[in-house]
Amino acid sequence: MTKEKIAYYGGQDNPYDVLLDEYEVGMKVSDYDPLFAGLRSRLVPLLQKITLAQETNPDPVLPEGLRFSIEAQTDFCIKVSGAMGFDFDAGRMDASTHPFSAGLWPGDTRFTTRFDELDPFSCLYAVMHETGHALYEQGLSKAFSLTPRGDAVSLGVHESQSRFWENQIGRTPAFWSIALPWFREHFPDAPDWDPATLNRIANTVSKGFIRVEADEVTYNLHVMLRYEIEKKIFNEDLPVSQLPETWNSRCLKNGSE
Numbered sequence: 001m002t003k004e005k006i007a008y009y010g011g012q013d014n015p016y017d018v019l020l021d022e023y024e025v026g027m028k029v030s031d032y033d034p035l036f037a038g039l040r041s042r043l044v045p046l047l048q049k050i051t052l053a054q055e056t057n058p059d060p061v062l063p064e065g066l067r068f069s070i071e072a073q074t075d076f077c078i079k080v081s082g083a084m085g086f087d088f089d090a091g092r093m094d095a096s097t098h099p100f101s102a103g104l105w106p107g108d109t110r111f112t113t114r115f116d117e118l119d120p121f122s123c124l125y126a127v128m129h130e131t132g133h134a135l136y137e138q139g140l141s142k143a144f145s146l147t148p149r150g151d152a153v154s155l156g157v158h159e160s161q162s163r164f165w166e167n168q169i170g171r172t173p174a175f176w177s178i179a180l181p182w183f184r185e186h187f188p189d190a191p192d193w194d195p196a197t198l199n200r201i202a203n204t205v206s207k208g209f210i211r212v213e214a215d216e217v218t219y220n221l222h223v224m225l226r227y228e229i230e231k232k233i234f235n236e237d238l239p240v241s242q243l244p245e246t247w248n249s250r251c252l253k254n255g256s257e
């Protein structure tokens, strides 16, 4: 049905462009290909260098078996989200399998997170990411509600807000110097980490299958892999039945996912 839709939109020359346009108006394969090529040529060697360095200088890790209760994670994350400026009188936080944020209505912005009792960072960075989306929604002008001017500009701009908070703010020693007292208050059994160590744990590079859990080095490789596969589906007619095989071979080839 998506392929039929592309035909109706006149996407005969480059079908995938029709789909890209729905996410970021005006952006095309001819824009993304060179962008990703430039990123990839630097990221892949960087990842290899980091992986090699980790053999001699391993990153600090969370103590095995140490539990971070869901109640404490909830309170800690509400504290961080509130400090970022989320208005809990005009929204709420809940749990779901995959974290997301939704501006339901002017004055009602909701987001979700998920919990792993062995890893509080999974929840924290999901909350910082979704709060970034939610702040953008809460910041839209009420005067223009229910008109295009009162709506988000694009999904790309939305994502710039979430990833800015999650990574540029959240994965820095400066953030941890502010959040450390809250972390200690909510997780008194955790080791006496300093902001630099906590920040190193939060920035550990490791290959994984889950994009939203990925570090800043492998995250973009996740995005590129999905982009390449989608391009194959719509521009080269890769059958959907071959998706698992394609996914597996590309993951192993890039060593990135």
Ligand SMILES: [Zn+2]
Residues within 6 Å of the ligand: 129, 133, 159, 162
């Ligand atoms: Zn997002």
